[in-house]
Amino acid sequence: MGKIETLSSLLRRRELSSKELTQKYLDAIERDNPTLNAYVNVTTQQALLQAENADKLLGDNSDKVSMLTGIPMGLKDNISTRGIETTCCSKMLKGYNPIYDATAWQRLREKGAVLLGKTNMDEFAMGSSGDTSCFAPAVNPFDTSRSTGGSSSGSAAAVAGNLAVFTLGSDTGGSVRQPASFCGVVGLKPTYGAVSRNGLIAFASSLDQIGPMAMSIEDVAIVFDAIGGHDPMDSTSKVGYTPDTYSKLKCDITGKKIAVVREFYEGVSPEVTQMVENSLKVFESMGADIEYISIPQVHFALPAYYILACAEASSNLARYDGVRYGYKTQGEYDSINEMMSKSRSEAFGEEVKRRIMLGTYVLSHGYYDAYYKKAQMLRHSVTHAFDKVFEKFDAIITPSSPTTAFKRGTLLKDPTEAYKADMCTVPVNIAGLPAVSVPCGYSEKGLPVGMQIIAGKFREDILLNLAYRFQEEVCVSRNTDWGVSL
Amino acid sequence: MITKKEFENIATLSRLSTDDGEYNRFCDDLSRMVEFADRIKEATADDTAYPCDAKVEAVLREDKVYPCTDREDILSNAPCSQDGFFLLRKRA
Numbered sequence: 001m002g003k004i005e006t007l008s009s010l011l012r013r014r015e016l017s018s019k020e021l022t023q024k025y026l027d028a029i030e031r032d033n034p035t036l037n038a039y040v041n042v043t044t045q046q047a048l049l050q051a052e053n054a055d056k057l058l059g060d061n062s063d064k065v066s067m068l069t070g071i072p073m074g075l076k077d078n079i080s081t082r083g084i085e086t087t088c089c090s091k092m093l094k095g096y097n098p099i100y101d102a103t104a105w106q107r108l109r110e111k112g113a114v115l116l117g118k119t120n121m122d123e124f125a126m127g128s129s130g131d132t133s134c135f136a137p138a139v140n141p142f143d144t145s146r147s148t149g150g151s152s153s154g155s156a157a158a159v160a161g162n163l164a165v166f167t168l169g170s171d172t173g174g175s176v177r178q179p180a181s182f183c184g185v186v187g188l189k190p191t192y193g194a195v196s197r198n199g200l201i202a203f204a205s206s207l208d209q210i211g212p213m214a215m216s217i218e219d220v221a222i223v224f225d226a227i228g229g230h231d232p233m234d235s236t237s238k239v240g241y242t243p244d245t246y247s248k249l250k251c252d253i254t255g256k257k258i259a260v261v262r263e264f265y266e267g268v269s270p271e272v273t274q275m276v277e278n279s280l281k282v283f284e285s286m287g288a289d290i291e292y293i294s295i296p297q298v299h300f301a302l303p304a305y306y307i308l309a310c311a312e313a314s315s316n317l318a319r320y321d322g323v324r325y326g327y328k329t330q331g332e333y334d335s336i337n338e339m340m341s342k343s344r345s346e347a348f349g350e351e352v353k354r355r356i357m358l359g360t361y362v363l364s365h366g367y368y369d370a371y372y373k374k375a376q377m378l379r380h381s382v383t384h385a386f387d388k389v390f391e392k393f394d395a396i397i398t399p400s401s402p403t404t405a406f407k408r409g410t411l412l413k414d415p416t417e418a419y420k421a422d423m424c425t426v427p428v429n430i431a432g433l434p435a436v437s438v439p440c441g442y443s444e445k446g447l448p449v450g451m452q453i454i455a456g457k458f459r460e461d462i463l464l465n466l467a468y469r470f471q472e473e474v475c476v477s478r479n480t481d482w483g484v485s486l
Numbered sequence: 487m488i489t490k491k492e493f494e495n496i497a498t499l500s501r502l503s504t505d506d507g508e509y510n511r512f513c514d515d516l517s518r519m520v521e522f523a524d525r526i527k528e529a530t531a532d533d534t535a536y537p538c539d540a541k542v543e544a545v546l547r548e549d550k551v552y553p554c555t556d557r558e559d560i561l562s563n564a565p566c567s568q569d570g571f572f573l574l575r576k577r578a
Contacts, residue, residue: 095563099555099559099560235545296533297533300525300526300529300533303523303526314500323574324560324564325564327565339574340501341501341502342503344501345502354519357497357512357516358519360496360499360500361520364495364496371523374527374529375526378526378529378533378534381534416519416521419522
């Protein structure tokens with residue numbers, strides 16, 4: 001049984017109140033967050049008020065009570081929360097209070113979830129280490145000298161450090177799955193269009209997706225079922241779609257066909273490769289069929305991704321001009337353009353500025369065809385190749401990341417070296433597919449290793465079923481000594 | 487390698503400015519990023535042979551009047567506002 005169901009049971013039987021539970025988490029955050037930096041904003045008063053409201057519903061045995069009622073959680077700081085500062089961990093948005101709730105948060109709030117605070121991240125979700133946050137970066141609860149991964153750095157650290165029962169992150173090129181892998185937790189990137197992006201502060205609109213992170217597959221399934229589904233406020237969300245993964249977790253996986261794509265293992269460390277291959281044997285022992293295949297187009301996914309993501313970021317971040325919201329320069333200027341340039345240059349971090357400029361370059365006259373248009377064609381090619389694979393196979397299994405967690409600050413030295421950290425995750429975003437990272441072992445140094453399972457579009461039920469059966473069979477997850485001990 | 491003129495053009499289009507000290511570092515970084523992106527030039531016609539077969543449809547909503555967002559809310563995050571408008575100081 002996952003943590004959500006266990007706690008929900010205690011809350012419904014009144015053996016524990018949501019207020020007591022929330023206070024435990026707040027006390028743990030006060031003690032451990034100065035080290036872990038998982039949260040950049042702790043919403044103590046709001047959390048206790050929400051917990052009190054949850055206790056009222058539980059006491060009245062209201063039909064509004066769900067498994068999420070009274071459960072403490074965290075939200076990545078690029079998910080809009082009405083009246084609660086939402087900064088994207090950037091100087092550009094310090095002091096910004098959204099005037100509406102993101103749909104994903106609204107759906108959780110309506111089910112009675114309790115928001116503990118906003119979690120740390122790479123600035124505007126651009127990064128794979130947590131280092132580009134304008135605040136002190138989050139640290140890995142398994143080894144505080146190491147990175148959490150990114151960009152959902154704080155969301156992963158909060159779950160691994162027992163400072164939240166679950167969190168929401170966002171994933172554009174691996175930003176839920178890679179930190180999940182580094183921190184030994186489960187992280188789901190849903191199909192593009194499965195979860196509303198309304199209220200998710202945009203990085204790359206054709207790639208971004210909100211995804212849950214938790215210690216168990218059951219918890220991830222419960223949260224995904226709650227937040228997913230069509231939203232009229234997001235025209236890219238799938239019409240008529242309602243997720244139902246929790247009820248299908250325990251299906252038999254005998255006869256499931258799993259592909260192993262050779263290109264995903266190029267450049268992966270031997271230790272990680274060995275762990276994932278051990279996991280494949282577990283699936284075989286449970287009756288799944290494994291077959292090795294090749295998708296050569298995967299080689300172009302990473303540069304195509306960075307062209308497309310940076311192009312979209314260049315467009316999306318043009319709105320930060322010091323006029324309607326966000327930072328405005330206090331210096332002197334002679335024109336509107338100069339005011340905007342100064343505001344943006346003073347407020348954006350270096351990685352954000354680099355990506356905006358690359359995006360502008362690939363969209364500019366004379367370069368558009370060679371870069372952006374070609375990257376879009378490669379994207380279609382990669383998508384088509386994956387669609388063909390899923391005509392025959394139920395899932396693909398790969399490593400979530402080529403390495404285990406690296407030392408903090410390593411990726412700041414060379415921006416393009418940092419991009420290689422995303423090589424296992426980015427093809428999934430390019431093709432709009434769902435994928436989950438599940439802990440599958442620990443390195444000799446005790447660092448978590450994540451296995452990525454990919455399925456066809458809107459087949460999160462297959463994905464989470466396979467992941468659940470694996471977790472039941474192998475019981476890999478380890479607890480850290482931080483946070484709340486239940 | 488990105489030239490200084492190209493870099494200045496990109497910075498202008500991006501509404502970003504760098505001082506002389508930052509210029510060399512940003513120019514180097516951007517050049518390396520462009521080299522990274524250049525890998526797609528290795529893709530052949532076969533690699534891009536699959537056109538997008540997704541149907542492109544405009545997603546429209548019902549032509550109904552919905553409540554507007556409150557003006558005060560919209561202005562609540564503005565660095566400068568006056569009389570219900572975003573304020574930009576006049577410059578020559």
